[in-house]
Structures are given as C-alpha cells and as structure tokens.
Amino acid sequence: MIRQFELVERVQSYDPDADEEMLNRAYVYGLKKHGNQLRASGDPYFSHPVEVAGILAEMKLDAASIVTGLLHDTIEDTDATREEIAGLFGENVARLVDGVTKLSRLEVQSESTKEAENLRKLVLAMSSDIRVLLVKLADRLHNMRTLHHIKDPARRRRIALETMDLYAPLASRIGMEKVKRELEELAFSELNPDGRASVLARQDYLRERGERLVPQIEVELVKTLKEGGLAAQVSGREKTPYSIWRKMQNKNVSFEQLADIMAFRVIVTDVTQCYQALGLLHGRYQVIPGRFKDYISVPKPNGYRSLHTGVIGPLGQRIEIQIRTEEMQDQAERGVAAHWIYKQGGPSTDAPQYAWLRSLIEILDKAPNAEEFLEHTKLEMFHDQVFCFTPKGKLIALPRGATPIDFAYAVHSQVGDTCVGSKINGRMLPLRTQLSNGDQVEIITSKAQTPSPTWERFVVTGKAKAAIRRFIRTRQREQYLQLGKSLLDKTFHEEGYEVTEKGLDGVRANFKQATTDDLIAAVGAGLITSREVVTAVYPGLKQPQRKDGGADVVPISRARNKAAADAAKAKKDAAGGQIAIRGLIPGMAVHFARCCHPLPGDRIVGIITTGKGVTIHTIDCATLESFSEAPERWIDVGWDSVSEGEPGIYTGRLKVTVANQPGSLSKLSTVIARHEGNISNLRIVNRSMDFFDMVIDVEVNDVKHLANITAALRATPAINAVERARN
Ligand code: MN
Numbered sequence: 001m002i003r004q005f006e007l008v009e010r011v012q013s014y015d016p017d018a019d020e021e022m023l024n025r026a027y028v029y030g031l032k033k034h035g036n037q038l039r040a041s042g043d044p045y046f047s048h049p050v051e052v053a054g055i056l057a058e059m060k061l062d063a064a065s066i067v068t069g070l071l072h073d074t075i076e077d078t079d080a081t082r083e084e085i086a087g088l089f090g091e092n093v094a095r096l097v098d099g100v101t102k103l104s105r106l107e108v109q110s111e112s113t114k115e116a117e118n119l120r121k122l123v124l125a126m127s128s129d130i131r132v133l134l135v136k137l138a139d140r141l142h143n144m145r146t147l148h149h150i151k152d153p154a155r156r157r158r159i160a161l162e163t164m165d166l167y168a169p170l171a172s173r174i175g176m177e178k179v180k181r182e183l184e185e186l187a188f189s190e191l192n193p194d195g196r197a198s199v200l201a202r203q204d205y206l207r208e209r210g211e212r213l214v215p216q217i218e219v220e221l222v223k224t225l226k227e228g229g230l231a232a233q234v235s236g237r238e239k240t241p242y243s244i245w246r247k248m249q250n251k252n253v254s255f256e257q258l259a260d261i262m263a264f265r266v267i268v269t270d271v272t273q274c275y276q277a278l279g280l281l282h283g284r285y286q287v288i289p290g291r292f293k294d295y296i297s298v299p300k301p302n303g304y305r306s307l308h309t310g311v312i313g314p315l316g317q318r319i320e321i322q323i324r325t326e327e328m329q330d331q332a333e334r335g336v337a338a339h340w341i342y343k344q345g346g347p348s349t350d351a352p353q354y355a356w357l358r359s360l361i362e363i364l365d366k367a368p369n370a371e372e373f374l375e376h377t378k379l380e381m382f383h384d385q386v387f388c389f390t391p392k393g394k395l396i397a398l399p400r401g402a403t404p405i406d407f408a409y410a411v412h413s414q415v416g417d418t419c420v421g422s423k424i425n426g427r428m429l430p431l432r433t434q435l436s437n438g439d440q441v442e443i444i445t446s447k448a449q450t451p452s453p454t455w456e457r458f459v460v461t462g463k464a465k466a467a468i469r470r471f472i473r474t475r476q477r478e479q480y481l482q483l484g485k486s487l488l489d490k491t492f493h494e495e496g497y498e499v500t501e502k503g504l505d506g507v508r509a510n511f512k513q514a515t516t517d518d519l520i521a522a523v524g525a526g527l528i529t530s531r532e533v534v535t536a537v538y539p540g541l542k543q544p545q546r547k548d549g550g551a552d553v554v555p556i557s558r559a560r561n562k563a564a565a566d567a568a569k570a571k572k573d574a575a576g577g578q579i580a581i582r583g584l585i586p587g588m589a590v591h592f593a594r595c596c597h598p599l600p601g602d603r604i605v606g607i608i609t610t611g612k613g614v615t616i617h618t619i620d621c622a623t624l625e626s627f628s629e630a631p632e633r634w635i636d637v638g639w640d641s642v643s644e645g646e647p648g649i650y651t652g653r654l655k656v657t658v659a660n661q662p663g664s665l666s667k668l669s670t671v672i673a674r675h676e677g678n679i680s681n682l683r684i685v686n687r688s689m690d691f692f693d694m695v696i697d698v699e700v701n702d703v704k705h706l707a708n709i710t711a712a713l714r715a716t717p718a719i720n721a722v723e724r725a726r727n
Contacts, residue, residue, distance in 0.1 A: 001043070001044070001046075001047040001050055001051070002050050002051065002053070002054045004024060004027045004028075007023065007027065007050065007053055007054065007057065007066070008020055008023050008024065010054070010057040011023060011057050011063060011066055014060045015060070015062065015063065018062070018063040018066075019063045022063060022067055022089060023063060023066060023067060023070075025088065025089070026066075026067040026070040026071055026089060027050070027070055029070075029071065029074075029080075029088065030046055030049050030050075030070045030071055030074060031046050033074045033078040033079070033080050034046040034049070034073070034074070034077070034078060035078075037077065037078075039146070039149065040146075040149040040150050040151065041146055041149035042149075045073075045077070048073070048142060048143075048146075049069060049070050049071065049072060049073055050070065051142045051145075052069040052070075052072060052135070052138045052139050052142050053066050053067075053069035053070045055069070055138040055141055055142060056068075056069045056134065056135065056138050059134065059138070059176075059334055060334070061131065061134060062131075064092055064093055064096060064131070065096070065131045065134060065135060067089055067093050068093055068096040068097050068100060068131065068132075068135045069135050069138060069139075071085060071089070071093070071097050072097060072100045072101070072104075072135055072139055073104075074097070075097060075098065075101045076101050076104060082094050082097070082098050085097055095129070096129060096131055096132055096135065099129060099132035100132055100135050100136050100139065103132065103133075103136045104136070104139070130174065133170065133174065134174075136167075137167060137170065137171055137176065137179055137183075140163060140167045140183065141179060141182060141183060143159065144159070144160075144163055144182075144183060144186040144187065145186065147159060147160065147186065147190055156190055157190065157191065159190075160186075160187040160190035160191050161187070161191065163183050163186070163187040164183075164184065164187040164188075164191065167183055168180050168183040168184045168187065171183060175300070175303050175304050175331065175332065175334075176333075176334060177332055177333060178333040178334070181240055181242075181243075184240070184242045184243070185240055185241065185242050187242075188241065188242040188245065192245070195245055196241050196242070196245070199241040199244050199245050200241055203238060203241070203244075207238075213262065213315060213317065214236040214237070214238065214262055215236070216314075216315060217236055217262065217264065217313050217314055217315055217317070217319060218234050218235065218236045218264065220313075220314035220315070221234045221264060221266065221281070221313075221314065221321075222234045224280060224281065224284045224285075224314070225266070225277055225280055225281070227280075228276070228279075228280035228283075230268065230273060230276055230277055230280060232266050232267060232268045232273075232277055233266070233267040233268075234264055234265070234266050234267075235264070235265050235267075236262055236263070236264045236265075237262075237263055237264075237265070238262060238263075239262075239263060262313075262317065262319050262320070263319065263320040263321070263322065264319055264320070264321050264322070265321075265322045265323075265324070265329070266281075266321060266322070266323045266324075267324060267325065267326055267329055268323065268324075268325060269325060269326070270325060271296060271325065273325075274296060274307050274323045274324060274325065275296075275307070277307075277323045278307050278309065278323055281309065281311060281321060281323075282309070282311070285311035285312055285313060285314065286311060286312040286389075287309065287310070287311055288309075288310035288311060288312065288318060288389070289386075289397075290310075290386075290436075291308065291309055291310030291320070292307075292308065292309045292310075293307070293308040293309075294307055295307065295308065296324075296328075303331060304331065304332055305324065305328045305331060305332075306322050306323065306324040306328055306332060307322070307323040307324065308320070308321070308322055308323075309321050309323070312389075318440075386398050386399070386400055386402055386435050386436060386439070388402075388407060388435050388439045388440070388441050389439070389440045389441065390411060390440075390441065390442075391440060391442045396410050396411065396441075398410060398435065398460075398461060399460050399461060400434075401434055401460045402434070402435050402459075402460050402461060403431060403432055403433060403434060403435065403458055403459060403460070404419070404422030404424065404429070404431050404433060404435065404441055404443060405419060405431050405432075405455050405458075405459050405464055406435075406459050406460055406461040406463075406464045407422075407435060407441045407443065408422075408443040408445075408464075409459075409461065409463050409464040409467050410461065410463065410464075411443065413463075413467050415443055415445060416451070416464060416467055416468075417449075417450065417451055417467065417471060418445040418446055418447060418449045418450075419431065419443050419444070419445055419449065420444050420445060420446045420449045421443075421444040422441060422442065422443055422444065423441070423442040423444065424439050424440070424441055424442075425439055425440050426440075431455070432458045450471065450475070450662055451467065451468045451471045451472070452468075452661075453468070453472055453660055453661075453689050453690070454689065454690070455468050456468050456469065456689070457689070475662045477521050479524070479662075479663075479664075479665040479666055480520075480521040480522075480523075480524030480525045480665075481517060481520050481521050481524055482524065482665075482666050482669075483523075483524035483665060483666070483669055483679075483682065484519075484520035484521055484522070484523035484524030484525070484530075485499075485520055485524070486669060486673075487523050487524065487530040487679065487682075488504075488520065488523055488530045488533060488534075490530070490678060491530035491531055491533070491534045492530075492534055492537075495534055495538065495541060497534070497537075497538065501516055503537040504516040504519055504520070504533070504537070506537065507519075507533065507536040507537050510536050511528050511532075511533070511536070519533070524682075525684070526681060526682045526683040526684065529681060590606075590614050590615075590616060591609075591614070591615045591616065592615070592616050592650075592651075593615050593616060593617040593618075593621060593623065595617070595621055595622070595623045595726065596617050596618040596620075596621035596623070596726055597618075597651060597652055597653040597697075597724070597725065598616050598617065598618045598650075599650050599652050599700060599702050599703040599705075599706055600639045600650060600701070600702035600703060601639070601702040601703030601704055602618045602619075602703050603618065603619040603620075604616050604617065604618055604619060604637055604638065604639070605617055605618075605619055605624065605634060605635070605636070605637060606634070606635035606636075606637040607624070607627055607633055607634060607635070608633045608634075608635060609633075614635060614637075616637065621726065622726060649699070649701070650699065650700055650701070650702065651680060651697050651698070651699055651700075652697070652698050652699075652700045652703075652705075652706035652709075652724065653695060653696070653697050653698075653724065653725040654695070654696045654697075654698060654706075654709075654710065654713075654722055654723070654724060654725060655693070655694070655695055655721075655722070655723050655724070655725040656668065656693075656694045656695075656696055656713065656719060656721070656722050657691050657692070657693050657694075657719070657720040657721040657722075658691065658692045658694060658718060658719050658720065659690065659691060659692075659718045659719070659720060660687070660688065660689065660690050660691050660692055661718065663718065664692075664718035664719070665692075667716055667718050667719070668696075668713065668716070668718070668719060671709075671712050671713055671716050671719075672696075672698060672709055672712075672713070674712070675705075675708055675709045675712050676705070677698040677699065677700055677705070677706075677709045678698065678699040679696055679697070679698055679699075680697045680698070680699050681696070681697040682694060682695075682696050682697075683695045683696075691720060695725055706724070710722050710723075710724070
C-alpha cells in the first residue's frame with residue numbers, strides 16, 4: 001500500500017502547487033472511514049482507494065481527482081455522506097465522489113453489444129465532469145488487477161465482461177490507450193485464459209525463431225532516419241495478446257498470416273520532423289497503401305495525434321510505424337488526462353481552455369462515427385484504387401473491385417494465362433474475390449491451365465480483359481484451322497488432289513483472305529465451303545449436282561476415295577442422275593427439303609412444288625402443316641431399296657450445343673469421323689460465353705448411321721446437346 005507521504009510526493013512531482021493539506025486530510029479520512037474493512041484478498045480495504053489514487057497520480061491528474069480517488073468508495077461503503085464530504089473537501093470534490101458512486105451503481109446486465117453501447121453513452125452522460133470517468137477507470141483498473149482474489153467465478157466473469165464491453169471501449173474513446181490495453185489484457189486472461197496462453201506461447205516461439213527481430217529492426221530504422229539527418233527515438237513492441245486474438249477472430253486468419261504483429265514508434269521533437277521521418281521511411285521502404293493515416297493534420301475526436309503507416313520493413317517484414325512527438329506520445333497514452341493544465345486553485349472544466357473537454361462528451365455521444373467520417377472524407381486519398389503486394393513485396397496498383405486474375409495479369413500475362421488459384425494473405429480464396437488494400441496476393445499457376453471465358457465476367461482491368469479475349473480468339477482460330485484443314489483435305493482428296501500451300505495461296509485473294517491460314521480458318525468457321533475452295537483451285541471441276549434441292553450445303557464427300565467416288569457416280573449415272581425414290585414419275589425433279597433433311601430410313605412424303613418438282617419431307621416435318629389444305633399436292637413416296645445402305649450420300653443435319661472451351665470443336669470432328677461420318681458443313685448459329693450452338697451437316701448412309709453419330713456425340717463430355725435439326 002502506498003504510504004501517505006509517498007502519494008503526496010508523487011503528486012507534487014508533477015504539480016508542485018497541489019493542495020498538500022487536502023491530500024493528507026483525504027488520506028486520513030478514508031483510512032478512518034473504511035476502518036477494519038477487508039478486501040477479498042485479505043488486505044485492508046483502504047489499500048484499494050489508495051492504489052486508485054496512485055493510478056490517478058500516474059495519469060498526472062489534479063489534486064481534486066486524487067482526493068476523489070481516495071474517497072470514491074466512502075459514500076457507497078461507509079457511513080460518509082455527500083454533505084459531510086462537501087463540508088470537509090468542498091463542493092467540487094463532493095460532486096466528483098457522488099458521480100463516481102452513481103457510476104458504480106450501474107451494472108451491466110446484458111452481454112449484448114447494442115446495450116453496452118447505450119450503457120457507454122449513459123456513463124458518458126453521467127460523467128458530466130470527465131474526471132468522474134477517469135476516477136472510475138482507475139477504480140476499474142485496480143479491481144481488474146486484483147480480480148483473481150474474488151472466489152466466485154461467475155462474479156469474476158461478470159466483472160471481466162463488463163470491463164471488456166464497457167470500460168475498455170470507454171478508455172479508448174477518451175484516448176487512454178494504455179489503460180485500455182491493460183483492461184483488455186486483464187479481462188482477456190479471465191474470459192479466455194486458454195486463448196491468451198496459446199497466443200503467448202506462439203509469440204514466445206516466434207520470438208525465439210525470429211532471433212529477436214524487434215531490436216534488429218529498431219537499429220535499422222534508427223540508421224535510416226540518421227542517414228537522413230534525423231535523430232529519433234525508435235522503440236518496437238509486439239502487439240498485446242488480446243489485440244492479436246481479436247484480429248485473428250475478426251479476420252479469421254491464423255497467427256502466421258497476421259501482419260503487423262510488430263509495431264514501431266518513432267519519436268521526434270516537432271511536427272515538421274514527423275513528416276520528415278515519414279518521408280525518409282517511405283523513401284526507403286515499400287509502403288503498404290491504405291495504412292497511411294495522418295492524425296496530425298486531422299486528429300481523432302479524442303485528441304489523438306500521430307502519423308501511422310505500414311511498410312515492408314528492413315528485414316522484409318510487414319511492420320506498422322507510428323510517428324509522433326513526445327507530446328503526442330503523452331497524449332496518446334494518457335488521453336484527456338494529458339490535457340490537464342495545473343493552475344493555482346486547481347483546474348476547472350468551466351474555464352475557456354476546457355471548452356474542448358466540455359464538447360468532448362457531446363461529440364462522443366452524438367457522433368460515434370466522427371472518426372470514420374473523417375477518415376472517409378479526408379484520408380481516403382486513393383479511394384478508387386486498391387494496392388496489393390506480391391509475395392516478394394512488389395507493389396501492384398489496381399482499380400477497386402480488382403480480382404486475383406487482374407492481379408495475375410498485372411504481374412505478367414503468362415502468370416494470368418496459367419493462373420489456377422490465389423492465396424490472399426495466406427488463405428486460399430476464389431479467383432473472383434475482390435482485393436482489398438494491403439492484401440498480399442500469391443498466384444498459383446499451372447502450365448496446363450488456360451484462361452477461362454468466364455473470367456471475363458469478373459475481371460476489371462483492361463489488360464486482363466484483353467488478354468482473355470485474345471487467348472479465346474487465338475484458341476478459336478486454332479480450332480477453326482484444324483477443322484478447316486480436315487474439311488479441305490477431304491474435299492481435295494475426293495477429287496484426287498492434295499491440298500497445297502501454293503494452291504491455296506493462289507486463290508486466297510478470290511475469297512478476300514490475307515493469308516492461306518485465314519482461308520483455312522474461314523473454311524473451318526463455315527464462312528467459306530471447302531467445295532468453293534477446291535473449284536477455285538481447279539476451275540475445270542464441275543460443281544457436283546446438289547441433291548438437297550439447292551440447300552446451302554454442298555456435299556463434299558461421296559466416298560472414301562476417288563475410286564469409290566467414281567463408283568458412286570457411275571451408280572448414280574446408271575439411275576439416270578436420279579435419287580432412288582419410289583413412287584415418283586420418272587424424270588421428275590426431286591429435292592430434299594432443307595427443313596428436315598430426310599434420310600433413308602425416315603418415313604417420307606413428297607410435296608409437289610410449282611416449278612421445282614417434288615420436295616421430299618420427313619413425315620413428321622412441321623412444314624407439312626402448311627400443305628394440309630392442299631391434299632392434291634401430296635405424293636406417297638418411299639425409299640428405293642437400292643438406295644438404302646448406299647454409303648455416304650445423304651446429308652443429315654444436326655443441331656449441336658458444344659461447350660465454349662478449348663478442344664471441344666476438335667473433339668466433335670473426331671467423334672464424327674470415328675463413326676464414318678463426314679462433316680460437309682458447319683455453321684455456328686449462336687455463340688455465347690459458355691456455349692456454341694452449331695448446325696452441322698453430316699454425310700451419312702441413312703438414318704441409323706446418323707442416329708449412331710448422334711448417340712456418340714451425346715456421350716462426348718464437351719457436347720451438351722445433340723438433336724436432328726428441324727427447320
Ligand atoms: Mn472502488
């Protein structure tokens with residue numbers, strides 16, 4: 001227990017004009033009033049008010065506050081009255097003691113944050129003199145320091161919760177960071193001893209492993225500032241277990257991922273030097289954007305002033321740096337208490353210099369988001385950008401809303417193209433995650449990966465968008481080239497020729513294509529038919545007779561080779577150039593309807609069309625409905641048995657939906673070829689982000705053949721839907 005003369009000496013050390021006589025009288029009065037009362041620890045009760053007075057002396061408060069500390073429990077716990085205290089120590093002290101007594105009668109019943117917030121406001125409102133709150137905080141601090149003496153665990157827990165929910169935030173609001181930190185740590189060790197122990201153990205382990213990083217970084221920072229001509233005090237500290245725990249919980253990150261476990265304080269002599277120090281540190285180390293806060297030009301509502309920044313420190317660690325003057329440091333630790341001005345007669349909050357103090361409670365009460373407001377209006381300098389880091393600490397600036405894919409492309413297009421996943425601050429997160437300021441982003445790549453068209457939906461940078469589109473175009477072109485080559489090969493072979501570069505080069509201008517590859521790709525894309533190309537290269541070739549009534553499809557493969565083609569031709573010639581349909585008048589022109597593409601095996605019907613002869617439809621073709629009023633035009637027809645099974649003469653039309661992904665087009669053509677079908681034409685009718693809708697004309701023997709191909713295509717993973725095209 002602090003002895004009477006010790007307490008007086010402590011107060012006089014910072015306030016030589018303190019009322020020594022009143023301090024002595026208060027000490028004796030309290031000692032006498034509390035008499036033989038004991039605390040839970042077994043100590044005399046009066047040791048508590050004396051310790052509280054000691055804490056208030058540490059805060060360098062005025063004599064009235066110290067006296068209030070000594071007397072704060074007398075009205076509540078002894079026969080002392082407000083009147084008696086007013087008579088002995090004056091109305092001022094009586095009012096303060098009464099205020100503390102009323103505060104002590106409040107009990108936090110609820111653990112809900114909302115109610116705690118209301119209670120904080122109530123406490124502030126009741127603390128019409130800020131010293132009431134300061135004495136109450138000192139009271140709570142000492143009670144927390146001695147909490148372990150209370151035997152009832154439920155009571156210990158209630159007090160610790162109240163401290164965490166009510167008093168620590170209040171201390172923080174009036175800028176008393178030191179008191180806040182201690183209250184939090186004490187409450188934390190009561191509420192979650194295991195959690196605290198695990199953080200401490202982890203800190204110990206990292207400290208050993210880190211070979212005392214803090215002193216090394218301190219030395220480096222001092223050196224950097226000295227080289228810039230600035231003498232500064234630098235002190236490093238680790239964050240408290242509770243603040244680490246809370247961050248781990250709020251951000252749901254592990255200990256190792258938690259940045260700024262180390263914080264450094266740079267103390268200089270004046271404000272100009274604060275900015276000089278900032279310039280030197282920013283000039284030397286990589287800044288972590290979003291961390292810089294200028295609380296000197298815009299102080300916090302509780303009066304806190306300092307420069308805050310985050311950098312990648314001298315040893316490659318992310319560290320937090322606070323730059324301030326000695327005076328600001330004092331303010332930061334002691335909050336409102338630092339503003340006490342000691343004058344003869346004691347401080348009065350009615351004096352003009354305390355106007356700020358009177359308005360403080362009002363500010364805190366009515367504008368709890370004042371700080372947030374200021375930060376967002378004045379300090380958010382780059383609000384449309386986010387700044388992130390590579391694992392090596394390289395800064396990547398991106399527009400707000402950017403994703404790891406944007407980040408990857410900003411690093412290098414190769415990184416973007418092969419990106420498969422992302423770790424943000426050590427956690428695996430989806431590629432569509434929006435990045436925040438200061439995020440450290442690690443891109444996981446795989447050589448097997450290629451850009452996905454779906455990425456285009458959520459990337460925000462032009463670079464990423466262009467790269468994804470470029471890749472998709474390139475890949476598409478590769479597929480068209482492949483398809484175009486195989487279509488040309490087949491058609492040329494049918495006519496007994498080989499496709500040559502020279503041959504294609506000679507005719508590409510006819511098709512307005514800049515290169516032979518462009519020509520091949522155009523064939524693959526279905527813009528030019530391979531038949532048109534072969535007849536351009538060999539103009540002597542006769543355009544084969546169309547058997548589909550002048551449809552846009554030109555059959556290119558009648559047989560597997562020239563000999564077979566000749567045989568088929570001969571057969572056809574023998575049939576008088578007619579297609580084998582039963583029930584038709586010889587010599588009558590026949591067309592296959594473009595709407596339903598009838599195949600041998602399909603049930604068919606003929607419709608007499610003015611000037612065109614007979615058009616063959618499948619019996620289920622929807623077009624037939626328009627002829628229902630003209631039964632005289634219907635002709636009953638069927639397939640000639642000779643024509644059935646004749647290889648590769650008929651064209652079946654399929655509607656296919658293919659996934660818009662690399663390789664799917666070549667899979668499609670492979671499957672069709674494997675089932676002896678020939679693609680004679682391919683047209684993409686709809687191209688969405690995810691799918692191609694295509695119409696493919698396949699040369700088949702009959703409807704069974706087409707059904708086989710359809711089944712095989714349906715079994716192919718990249719192909720989503722296959723159906724015979726109708727209309
Ligand atoms: Mn007390």
